[in-house]
Amino acid sequence: MSKRPVYPFTAIVGQEDMKEVLLLNVVNPSIGGVLIRGEKGTAKSTAVRALAELLPARDVVRGCKFQCAWNDNDRLCSECREALSEGVVLEKETVAMRVVELPLCATEDRVAGTLDISHAISTGGKRFEPGILAEANGNILYVDEVNLLDDHLVDLLLDAAAMGMNFVEREGVSFSHPANFILIGTMNPEEGDLRPQLLDRFGLVVDVHGERDPVNRVDVVKRRISFETSPEEFLDQFRDDQEAMRSRLGEARSKMRSMEVSSEILEAAVEISLHLGVDGHRADLTLVKAAMAWAALDGRDGADTDDVLKVARMALPHRMRRQPFEESKLDIRGLDEWLQQRFSS
Amino acid sequence: MVAATVQLLRGTYPFTAVVGQDQVKKALLCAAISKEIRGVLITGSAGTAKSTVVRSLRSVMPGLRIHNLPLNVSEDRLVGGIDVDHAIKHGVKRYQAGILKEVDGGLLYLDEINLFEDHIVQRVLDVMEGGENRVEREGVSGTHECDFGLVGTMDPAEGAMSSHLLDRFDICVSMDSITDRDRRIEVLRRRLLHESSPDDLLTSHSDETLGLMEELEDAKDRLPCVIFPEAFYETVSLLTMEMGVQGHRGDMAVVRTAKALAALDGRDQVCLDDLQEAASMCLQHRRRDREEDPGGTPRTEEPSPDPSDEEDEGGDVWEPPQKDLGERPEREREDVFSIGDPFVVIDYLKPADRRMDMGKRRGKRGSSVRSELPGRCTSFRIPRGEVSDIALVPTLRAAAPYQVQRRRQDVAIVLEASDFREKVRMSKNSTTIMFLVDASGSMGARRRMVTVKGAILSLLKDAYQKRDSVGLMAFRKGSAELLLPPTKSVDLAYNRLREMPTGGRTPLALGLSKAAQLLSSDRIGDGGDMVMVIVSDGKANVPLDGGDAFADAMEVAAKVSALPIRFVVVDTGSGYPRIDRAQRLARALGGAYFRLEELNADRLAHSIRMTVHG
Numbered sequence: 001m002s003k004r005p006v007y008p009f010t011a012i013v014g015q016e017d018m019k020e021v022l023l024l025n026v027v028n029p030s031i032g033g034v035l036i037r038g039e040k041g042t043a044k045s046t047a048v049r050a051l052a053e054l055l056p057a058r059d060v061v062r063g064c065k066f067q068c069a070w071n072d073n074d075r076l077c078s079e080c081r082e083a084l085s086e087g088v089v090l091e092k093e094t095v096a097m098r099v100v101e102l103p104l105c106a107t108e109d110r111v112a113g114t115l116d117i118s119h120a121i122s123t124g125g126k127r128f129e130p131g132i133l134a135e136a137n138g139n140i141l142y143v144d145e146v147n148l149l150d151d152h153l154v155d156l157l158l159d160a161a162a163m164g165m166n167f168v169e170r171e172g173v174s175f176s177h178p179a180n181f182i183l184i185g186t187m188n189p190e191e192g193d194l195r196p197q198l199l200d201r202f203g204l205v206v207d208v209h210g211e212r213d214p215v216n217r218v219d220v221v222k223r224r225i226s227f228e229t230s231p232e233e234f235l236d237q238f239r240d241d242q243e244a245m246r247s248r249l250g251e252a253r254s255k256m257r258s259m260e261v262s263s264e265i266l267e268a269a270v271e272i273s274l275h276l277g278v279d280g281h282r283a284d285l286t287l288v289k290a291a292m293a294w295a296a297l298d299g300r301d302g303a304d305t306d307d308v309l310k311v312a313r314m315a316l317p318h319r320m321r322r323q324p325f326e327e328s329k330l331d332i333r334g335l336d337e338w339l340q341q342r343f344s345s
Numbered sequence: 346m347v348a349a350t351v352q353l354l355r356g357t358y359p360f361t362a363v364v365g366q367d368q369v370k371k372a373l374l375c376a377a378i379s380k381e382i383r384g385v386l387i388t389g390s391a392g393t394a395k396s397t398v399v400r401s402l403r404s405v406m407p408g409l410r411i412h413n414l415p416l417n418v419s420e421d422r423l424v425g426g427i428d429v430d431h432a433i434k435h436g437v438k439r440y441q442a443g444i445l446k447e448v449d450g451g452l453l454y455l456d457e458i459n460l461f462e463d464h465i466v467q468r469v470l471d472v473m474e475g476g477e478n479r480v481e482r483e484g485v486s487g488t489h490e491c492d493f494g495l496v497g498t499m500d501p502a503e504g505a506m507s508s509h510l511l512d513r514f515d516i517c518v519s520m521d522s523i524t525d526r527d528r529r530i531e532v533l534r535r536r537l538l539h540e541s542s543p544d545d546l547l548t549s550h551s552d553e554t555l556g557l558m559e560e561l562e563d564a565k566d567r568l569p570c571v572i573f574p575e576a577f578y579e580t581v582s583l584l585t586m587e588m589g590v591q592g593h594r595g596d597m598a599v600v601r602t603a604k605a606l607a608a609l610d611g612r613d614q615v616c617l618d619d620l621q622e623a624a625s626m627c628l629q630h631r632r633r634d635r636e637e638d639p640g641g642t643p644r645t646e647e648p649s650p651d652p653s654d655e656e657d658e659g660g661d662v663w664e665p666p667q668k669d670l671g672e673r674p675e676r677e678r679e680d681v682f683s684i685g686d687p688f689v690v691i692d693y694l695k696p697a698d699r700r701m702d703m704g705k706r707r708g709k710r711g712s713s714v715r716s717e718l719p720g721r722c723t724s725f726r727i728p729r730g731e732v733s734d735i736a737l738v739p740t741l742r743a744a745a746p747y748q749v750q751r752r753r754q755d756v757a758i759v760l761e762a763s764d765f766r767e768k769v770r771m772s773k774n775s776t777t778i779m780f781l782v783d784a785s786g787s788m789g790a791r792r793r794m795v796t797v798k799g800a801i802l803s804l805l806k807d808a809y810q811k812r813d814s815v816g817l818m819a820f821r822k823g824s825a826e827l828l829l830p831p832t833k834s835v836d837l838a839y840n841r842l843r844e845m846p847t848g849g850r851t852p853l854a855l856g857l858s859k860a861a862q863l864l865s866s867d868r869i870g871d872g873g874d875m876v877m878v879i880v881s882d883g884k885a886n887v888p889l890d891g892g893d894a895f896a897d898a899m900e901v902a903a904k905v906s907a908l909p910i911r912f913v914v915v916d917t918g919s920g921y922p923r924i925d926r927a928q929r930l931a932r933a934l935g936g937a938y939f940r941l942e943e944l945n946a947d948r949l950a951h952s953i954r955m956t957v958h959g
Contacts, residue, residue, distance in 0.1 A: 112417060115737075115738055117737055120738075126429065155417070156416065156417060158457065159415060159417075159456070162396060163456075166415075169414075169415050169417075169419065169423070169443075170418065170419040170422055171419055172426070172429060173422075174444075191832075195503065196500075197391050197457075197502070197503055261537055266533055267530060270526055270529045270530045270533060271526065273529070274529065279392070279393065279522050280393045280522070281392055281393065281529075281532055281536065282392035283392070284532070284533045285533060285536055285537070288537065319392075
């Protein structure tokens with residue numbers, strides 16, 4: 001693998017909200033991804049790509065080209081399933097997680113996978129050629145300008161995200177493989193909306209703005225330039241910070257795993273959703289998971305109402321409306337007041 | 346026993362752990378025990394656990410195979426086609442069955458059924474109803490029996506299903522949104538438990554699960570013996586007529602469902618409660634607006650031809666119940682009206698326009714068949730003329746049977762010109778719809794603008810579901826203002842519409858020429874369809890330069906009618922006698938003409954009747 005230097009996550013100036021939501025997803029991948037909304041040039045893509053360095057390693061089935069999770073026998077690709085049924089013992093292999101990009105111009109067959117044409121022509125046999133959804137399995141799937149993605153590609157994503165599997169039944173190929181990914185999308189809201197269904201699939205949402213503090217702005221530029229002129233040196237500078245971040249994330253993950261779900265946060269999550277009239281249960285679920293991840297990231301062993309309140313502004317803004325045209329009603333100040341009243345006593 | 350159950354069901358969410366959703370669960374159980382019930386459709390907004398409840402069915406029917414149909418399924422995999430391997434090896438064409446064969450005896454599940462291509466859903470429904478799959482394609486024919494249950498789920502916000510497809514589902518039920526605090530907490534608790542330790546959730550519900558399993562076995566055995574009392578047939582047909590249901594599918598669905606309900610309840614005879622319950626599952630989605638139902642006999646009494654009466658009935662019927670405070674808005678007064686109630690829009694952009702190339706247009710608006718790139722490949726055909734866009738797989742399939750004869754050393758597959766197949770691509774053409782709205786004072790009279798905004802909102806919603814770009818331009822007070830350049834962001838459009846003020850005079854000619862100019866500029870349209878929807882009463886009163894205002898408008902209309910833009914005029918006039926200016930404008934533009942009322946799908950039949958009788 002050619003190692004092009006990646007700008008270190010810890011070197012990103014400001015954008016605390018965005019960094020937080022990304023880290024929450026690393027702590028608990030089942031939060032369901034992030035939608036980053038904001039104008040161009042606000043380090044959205046830099047942050048997502050930088051995240052790759054902080055991702056944990058994961059156990060996969062050795063030799064499987066779909067990188068099936070090693071301990072999840074319910075979700076195996078057609079090949080692993082066959083092997084398992086023939087009594088083959090699946091071996092473990094540890095690989096790094098990574099960020100897989102879905103380009104806007106991708107064609108349907110490249111996303112979902114298709115018949116391996118060269119194999120078909122040279123041997124006359126049928127074989128499945130994996131697509132981007134296969135690559136994304138167990139990794140982060142990153143879609144820049146997700147609101148400009150073609151409709152039928154969105155359908156594919158939704159289908160895969162709903163099942164955690166990609167089923168291909170096309171042109172004589174019948175194949176399925178796990179497609180379990182953290183979906184991270186960026187968009188500039190002025191260029192169009194996201195379909196509500198896709199919107200609902202994103203666990204958290206964050207709005208980013210360009211850095212306004214002049215001191216920080218200068219920092220942004222300085223760091224970027226010194227990274228571009230001598231990347232090695234720059235990476236050295238941040239090596240310790242990156243290491244510290246990695247170990248903090250590792251601890252948070254293990255805290256998260258052993259954390260009990262308290263009634264307190266369940267109640268808080270449901271009451272907030274009900275108060276805001278959020279339909280569907282994904283909001284509740286995300287609130288609880290994100291609150292726990294937040295507490296874990298903060299080094300605590302349990303989450304409380306305050307944590308739910310902290311993540312509410314990331315988990316709810318995009319789920320506020322029931323219909324594409326009803327106004328988005330998340331009135332942050334109003335919510336704050338209500339929350340204060342409701343939970344301060 | 347418990348451990349064995351947990352082992353058997355590992356990985357599924359227990360059906361009995363689904364909180365609430367009684368009607369949806371009942372409907373699924375009916376379909377699970379009765380092979381007669383054709384199709385269950387479940388609607389609900391995103392994240393209401395639609396697919397969870399469908400997939401959980403397996404936990405109470407361990408033998409049931411639930412086959413998930415992927416959205417991008419191709420027709421050859423669905424129904425089957427030529428067996429390529431066999432063809433290459435033996436040079437003989439043979440039919441190889443597809444998914445419909447695999448699903449025989451099981452349950453076929455279509456998640457997001459409203460996003461599937463119509464021909465796929467149609468095919469699935471045909472096969473389900475006929476009980477066999479008959480295939481004639483790629484030079485092979487095949488037939489096999491095919492008996493399966495069908496469940497579809499959809500989020501109505503992503504677009505509606507056409508009513509003739511809808512009618513073919515026996516049962517249609519919707520997910521309840523759970524607003525009770527404690528029950529919602531329970532939903533969350535169970536979901537989290539399922540994710541962290543699924544076995545625990547299964548264990549805690551194993552008694553209920555085993556109980557239900559037994560009940561279902563029992564109900565299945567009982568079902569063939571369930572009696573449907575003779576007298577109830579009449580009740581059913583009265584019921585369906587009462588509810589304004591067309592056709593007979595509804596009647597049959599009620600009978601079949603009522604029988605299943607009786608069996609589930611452990612009875613050998615259908616009772617009235619079963620009928621009632623079945624009716625609420627089977628008839629809601631087949632209901633037509635009551636007003637469309639002529640009630641058997643045409644009205645004998647003509648409505649009073651009194652003009653004031655007509656005005657009330659024709660114009661104000663669906664104005665929101667806000668009392669006009671008697672004060673007529675003055676000419677130069679400016680108001681910002683709220684947005685009236687939205688409604689379902691008729692297909693007002695049907696390609697009925699003469700200028701449209703009818704041969705090229707097929708199917709739904711918003712999609713067209715074309716052979717050039719780009720677009721999504723939907724099927725293939727034998728090429729006409731030069732081949733440029735080869736459909737490789739179908740080409741290989743076509744060549745397969747001849748490989749035995751053509752066998753050569755250097756290549757594995759020998760292709761000849763006659764094998765070539767090319768792709769048929771379906772592209773969503775991006776329709777750009779520019780709404781040109783008359784925001785002059787006359788529109789403010791009697792709060793007409795509230796209704797008009799409601800109508801525009803409905804049109805915007807329609808545009809959203811069809812993924813069109815929309816723009817908004819308003820003309821008033823001697824100028825035409827672009828409120829929103831064409832965009833796919835309907836939220837923006839909504840906000841601009843809400844803020845749009847009303848008042849002032851009517852520079853119709855100016856608005857028309859500006860909007861046409863904008864639409865024909867290079868930046869917009871992108872080769873897609875362009876439509877201008879003019880919402881006005883046609884009462885122009887600001888001339889371009891001192892002449893007659895309406896004559897000016899007609900002149901501009903004649904000029905812009907030559908542009909490759911489709912025009913739709915929506916007449917907002919409500920008075921009596923109706924002023925035909927908007928209609929004349931539509932004629933001059935060579936476009937379609939609708940009265941505002943006519944856009945409302947539910948009101949259309951009503952308003953046609955009003956036109957006939959009034």
